[in-house]
Amino acid sequence: MNPTVEPQKPDLQGRKVLIVDDDRLNLRILTRILKPEGLIIEQGYSGEDALAQYATFMPDLVLLDVVMPGISGFETCRTLKARYGDDLAPVIFITAKSDAEDVVEGLAAGGVDYLPKPFRGREAMARLRVHLQNRRLNEDQKKLVSQLSSANSAKNKLLGMVAHDLRNPLATVRGLAEFLKDDGKEGKLTADQIDLVDNIYSVSQSMLEMVNELLDLSVIESGELKIHPKPVSLSEVLERSVTLNNINAAKKGSHIELKNVDLPAQLNIDGPKIKQVVDNLITNAIKFSPPNSSVTVEASQTAKECTVAVLDHGPGIPEGEMHKLFKDFSQTSVAPTAGEKSTGLGLAICRKIVEAHGGTIRADNRAGGGCTFMFSIPQPV
């Protein structure tokens, strides 16, 4: 996990060049030009040679004559390109000076440049140098990308493991705190003790939310967010979510109301994932609204799509911060109203879940105050 790139060395020491020409004199001249630079040279005499030698020598650059007995230079280049694709070392054609059309065809065949005969030492070296350096840069870049992507997947794996292992103990801490503070059934507590237990409860609750969001993110980032659609009653999902969230909302004196629900009996969706989206929108609405607020959940349908809207009476989304809403780890300047925590991941996860259903999610401030978050899922055709 150390993505260091060696500094670009100008010297070409040890780089491998395959020179292919049926004219031995050309081979000698080119070899004499290139040898002093410390390049390792191998010579071939035909297109067939080139194909065989490329595979064993694996050059960093190929100098290829166009007109040769047997398969031509262009044909050889096309074959190499087909075999090695983007990994193919740069191919420079050796051409007679006046062949402008050859140059065009050569480039079309996958060559990167051409070297006109008769050769001039410094020009030849200059051209080779550019392509060898590009090749080196390309290789470095590929190496870097692969190092980064393996570092990233290691990060996701670690994130997933940590989050997963933290989750059960945290859920227990939260659950046991709930029992402890619960109406004295496990023994009466003093007001101070209840205060301590409340702290344990709320801290473990917010840590658990954070861990869950990290876990979701690691799953989503590793490309493993899979939607398993089944015919589900979206109205039932909404009812369940509203009922459960009302328990928490009540602690803040707030209330969630479900009304104007007009939905088809069943929709082909991933119920638990969509419930997660609804839960998140409702939790946010409560979190960012002042205590004793009311939040409304509505649902409607058109021939094309079903839309769920969550309306709050919070401060709305500040002008110019709308674009931050659905991005990873992004928070607006609006803070929760009762010290609740926010990781900035929730809405990003919602967006990914909704988009995986082929739907859209958006938010708007309402003229009368408060804002509306809504998502739409397409109706089956």
Next chain:
Amino acid sequence: MKFNGKVLLTDDEAHIRKFIGLVLKRLGSPVIIEAANGQEAVALYTKHSPDLVLMDVNMPVMDGVQALTQIKKDDPDALVIMLTSLTNRQVVEQCANLGALDYLRKDLPRDEMITQLTQIIDECFGPEDSAPAEAVTTP
């Protein structure tokens, strides 16, 4: 409803057994038998013939899937509910195919867990003062 049946609670983590044990006690006065892995669960099932089994999936010695398989083999009528921490669809479906009745997520908030367990037990033993299956027939 009141649930007074015998429950075999299997999880390798003692804190989970503690928590779910407390949840079960909110449903009535069940008799709770604890097992820390699948092997213990299989042995205790034979010994106590519980009315209901709560079975963790990932455990050392013998995992929940193997234990489920063995218990259903010993007693095809066994009522087994899998405890999962992640809704891993493959495992859930595999367990359903092996005869598990349902699954319960261990990381649910307490009240939601009480609600879900109540539903499951209502479905198994009927919503009335339910106890073990044989008691349901008494008027």
